[in-house]
Amino acid sequence: MPPTIVFGIDVYIMLILKLQRITYIHFFGLSIQVLQIIARRNSGLNVDATGKVTFADLCQTCVHTIRTYVGLIGSADTLEIVASKSTGSEPSTPDDNINVVVRVRPLNEKEKRDRYGMILQFPGNGQIIIESTEGSNKRSRNQENVHVFTYNVVFEPGATQEDIVDYSGIKRIIEMAIEGFSCTAFCYGQTGSGKTHTLTGPPDLFLGKPNPNDPRHGLIFRSFLYLFQLIKNRKDINYVLKASFLEIYNERVIDLLNPGSARKPLAVRWSKKSGGFFVENLFTVDCEELDDLLAVLEEGLTYTTIQSTLQTRDTILCYPPLSIYWNQNCIQSSLSLESHSQSYLVNAFDILKCNGMRNRAVGSHAMNDHSSRSHTMLTVHIISEQQTDGGVFISKHGKINFVDLAGSELTKKTLSEGKTLEEANNINKSLMVLGYCIASLSDNKKRFGHIPYRDSQLTKLLADSLAGNGVTLMIACVSPAQYNHAETLNTLRYASRAKRIRTKPVIMMDPREALILSLKRDINALLMENDHLKAALNLHHETLPNGNHQNGELLEMHLERVATGGMAVPKVDLERLAELDGSELADLVKLYMQENEALRQENNHLFTVRETILRDQEIVCRENERLLKKLEDVNKVCVRSPLIPARSAITAESGNGTAGSEIWMNPQDVPIHERPAEMEGRISENKDKRSDEDQRKIDQQRIAKNIINMASSFQKKPDEAKTNNWENVTEKNAPVIDKPNTAQIEYMPDMLM
Numbered sequence: 042m043p044p045t046i047v048f049g050i051d052v053y054i055m056l057i058l059k060l061q062r063i064t065y066i067h068f069f070g071l072s073i074q075v076l077q078i079i080a081r082r083n084s085g086l087n088v089d090a091t092g093k094v095t096f097a098d099l100c101q102t103c104v105h106t107i108r109t110y111v112g113l114i115g116s117a118d119t120l121e122i123v124a125s126k127s128t129g130s131e132p133s134t135p136d137d138n139i140n141v142v143v144r145v146r147p148l149n150e151k152e153k154r155d156r157y158g159m160i161l162q163f164p165g166n167g168q169i170i171i172e173s174t175e176g177s178n179k180r181s182r183n184q185e186n187v188h189v190f191t192y193n194v195v196f197e198p199g200a201t202q203e204d205i206v207d208y209s210g211i212k213r214i215i216e217m218a219i220e221g222f223s224c225t226a227f228c229y230g231q232t233g234s235g236k237t238h239t240l241t242g243p244p245d246l247f248l249g250k251p252n253p254n255d256p257r258h259g260l261i262f263r264s265f266l267y268l269f270q271l272i273k274n275r276k277d278i279n280y281v282l283k284a285s286f287l288e289i290y291n292e293r294v295i296d297l298l299n300p301g302s303a304r305k306p307l308a309v310r311w312s313k314k315s316g317g318f319f320v321e322n323l324f325t326v327d328c329e330e331l332d333d334l335l336a337v338l339e340e341g342l343t344y345t346t347i348q349s350t351l352q353t354r355d356t357i358l359c360y361p362p363l364s365i366y367w368n369q370n371c372i373q374s375s376l377s378l379e380s381h382s383q384s385y386l387v388n389a390f391d392i393l394k395c396n397g398m399r400n401r402a403v404g405s406h407a408m409n410d411h412s413s414r415s416h417t418m419l420t421v422h423i424i425s426e427q428q429t430d431g432g433v434f435i436s437k438h439g440k441i442n443f444v445d446l447a448g449s450e451l452t453k454k455t456l457s458e459g460k461t462l463e464e465a466n467n468i469n470k471s472l473m474v475l476g477y478c479i480a481s482l483s484d485n486k487k488r489f490g491h492i493p494y495r496d497s498q499l500t501k502l503l504a505d506s507l508a509g510n511g512v513t514l515m516i517a518c519v520s521p522a523q524y525n526h527a528e529t530l531n532t533l534r535y536a537s538r539a540k541r542i543r544t545k546p547v548i549m550m551d552p553r554e555a556l557i558l559s560l561k562r563d564i565n566a567l568l569m570e571n572d573h574l575k576a577a578l579n580l581h582h583e584t585l586p587n588g589n590h591q592n593g594e595l596l597e598m599h600l601e602r603v604a605t606g607g608m609a610v611p612k613v614d615l616e617r618l619a620e621l622d623g624s625e626l627a628d629l630v631k632l633y634m635q636e637n638e639a640l641r642q643e644n645n646h647l648f649t650v651r652e653t654i655l656r657d658q659e660i661v662c663r664e665n666e667r668l669l670k671k672l673e674d675v676n677k678v679c680v681r682s683p684l685i686p687a688r689s690a691i692t693a694e695s696g697n698g699t700a701g702s703e704i705w706m707n708p709q710d711v712p713i714h715e716r717p718a719e720m721e722g723r724i725s726e727n728k729d730k731r732s733d734e735d736q737r738k739i740d741q742q743r744i745a746k747n748i749i750n751m752a753s754s755f756q757k758k759p760d761e762a763k764t765n766n767w768e769n770v771t772e773k774n775a776p777v778i779d780k781p782n783t784a785q786i787e788y789m790p791d792m793l794m
């Protein structure tokens with residue numbers, strides 16, 4: 042394997058060492074020879090009486106090596122600020138659930154030495170222009186060679202760590218996390234683009250006790266400070282903070298605060314209750330003080346280093362005359378230590394527990410190696426408890442995830458092979474799935490279709506942030522150097538797509554408390570409805586002496602009224618029927634039956650009256666006919682008298698047809714012998730016909746009787762009516778007033794004949 046130089050991996054040692062001797066050292070563009078010299082100078086490791094070497098010493102040596110190197114050729118601090126300090130455009134608006142900002146790192150020493158040009162321009166207003174590689178050549182620029190992207194904020198190379206916190210929108214996100222929202226800040230970008238720098242700052246920051254005023258502190262540290270500042274100001278709310286730290290390495294979820302989980306990766310499961318994915322058995326640490334949170338950050342990063350190194354390397358370090366290597370077969374918990382011809386076994390957890398574990402230099406040494414091969418997620422859970430005006434305690438469960446994604450490309454420029462290639466493939470796969478999810482979510486047509494969150498552990502854990510109830514900050518880190526054009530353009534496109542995603546943030550509350558709140562709201566609504574119903578029933582003044590009345594008592598009052606005064610039955614809200622007990626319901630049913638019966642009786646009575654009226658009408662009609670006939674006779678007599686001139690009383694062309702006659706005659710009264718022949722067989726006549734006089738008397742008597750009957754029936758009380766002609770009317774035979782008996786009505790004209 043030829044000496045290889047890995048670019049863009051910050052203070053970050055990727056030592057690929059063979060047993061016994063240093064063969065290859067890959068370190069941030071430094072030549073092999075220089076590193077070999079440095080390593081030899083610092084090879085004096087302490088070996089104790091038993092022949093064991095403490096891991097702290099070993100790490101210290103590496104740190105020393107790095108520091109020496111950094112001292113020789115410069116550090117992150119000395120990186121030249123290429124562009125003037127600018128924080129780009131306007132701060133994020135509260136409407137954006139996914140707030141996308143871009144951070145452009147400065148050209149590093151190597152890039153400047155190799156005279157790589159800048160391909161990015163910053164016209165302001167959150168815009169960034171990327172030229173193609175040909176753009177800077179003599180060939181004329183055309184539209185296709187230039188891409189313009191717009192984001193919430195663009196941080197130019199001169200932007201400080203403080204600018205990121207002040208203008209990226211992270212403060213708003215922390216405030217929302219405290220309010221109970223699920224929030225995420227994640228860094229995306231190619232290897233060496235400044236993700237780790239943005240999130241945690243340069244690796245030597247945590248050497249010894251970190252200085253809180255160090256301007257190089259990254260986003261996580263500053264967010265912790267802001268979080269505690271906010272919490273201190275809210276004395277009325279009780280906050281509980283818990284933190285967890287995990288990494289996703291080769292699609293395995295490892296708890297960085299619980300080394301044992303390396304043996305058995307944690308499962309990511311779906312929770313029906315919360316409607317999201319969660320990591321089973323993930324260790325969470327209560328954090329009362331800022332120091333506790335910082336300890337979690339430090340511990341996680343440190344362990345990330347070791348864990349990753351142990352898993353990814355057969356040999357993790359080799360310093361003549363000692364070498365420590367990872368025994369793939371037996372080690373979940375041990376290291377094999379070789380010193381010349383001797384081998385020693387060291388328990389990995391002893392190593393983890395030793396004092397040197399908190400040595401940041403060790404963490405940073407391997408962290409960079411790790412960070413390019415795994416995704417890390419530090420989560421701070423913020424549980425708040427507040428008493429509302431109504432005295433109810435409400436607790437909300439917000440959280441904020443800080444996600445450092447692995448570099449978005451590896452194989453092309455790192456010449457990955459073997460295990461490194463496998464890691465790179467896994468990283469690329471998960472980032473590809475993430476990219477696919479982002480693309481689908483940002484497409485209005487696809488966003489409601491299938492989103493392949495389940496295709497990678499990373500997307501499962503980010504699902505909530507991208508499409509669920511969360512609020513997300515994406516920091517796209519890019520390099521301005523010409524030779525990174527393709528990766529930078531890719532990252533900008535990725536970020537641009539993410540900007541189009543819309544989520545629906547909701548406050549996460551304890552389900553029981555949410556239920557109590559909603560029940561309280563229901564009770565208020567019901568009380569209002571109750572008042573409204575009382576008003577509708579005119580019962581609001583019907584209070585009991587003590588001012589209280591209950592449903593049952595109100596109902597009794599209604600029943601009484603109905604029984605005594607025949608008042609209308611109260612209208613009961615169907616939805617509230619369930620609130621009545623059995624006896625009240627029985628009373629109500631009885632009440633409705635009584636009302637039914639009364640209505641039926643009234644119905645029958647009205648029907649009878651109508652029948653009587655029709656019969657009387659018939660009698661009156663007959664009487665009318667008779668009178669007409671009489672009038673006709675009188676007219677005949679008058680016509681015959683020479684003294685009285687004949688005058689037509691009624692003109693009727695349809696009279697008897699006699700020419701010249703102006704007297705109207707009822708054709709039916711024409712004597713049979715005088716009737717036209719066509720009437721024969723169509724009219725039958727009553728042969729026992731009474732005399733007109735007799736008939737008139739009978740009719741008069743009948744009319745008088747009917748009138749008396751009608752008058753008396755209207756005076757009858759309902760109770761008396763029961764005993765009369767319709768007392769036997771039952772539900773079955775009761776006539777229905779809405780459907781008159783048509784047979785009877787049709788019969789009427791026949792009676793008139």
Ligand SMILES: Nc1ncnc2c1ncn2[C@@H]1O[C@H](COP(=O)(O)OP(=O)(O)OP(=O)(O)O)[C@@H](O)[C@H]1O
Nearest residue numbers: 051052117146232233234235236237238412413448
């Ligand atoms: N804005 C910046 N200002 C100064 N130095 C920076 C900046 N961004 C990155 N760097 C330096 O660039 C180098 C690479 O950065 P960093 O390690 O953060 O990249 P990364 O994206 O995390 O890479 P990887 O994916 O490989 O972990 C580091 O030395 C870092 O200090």
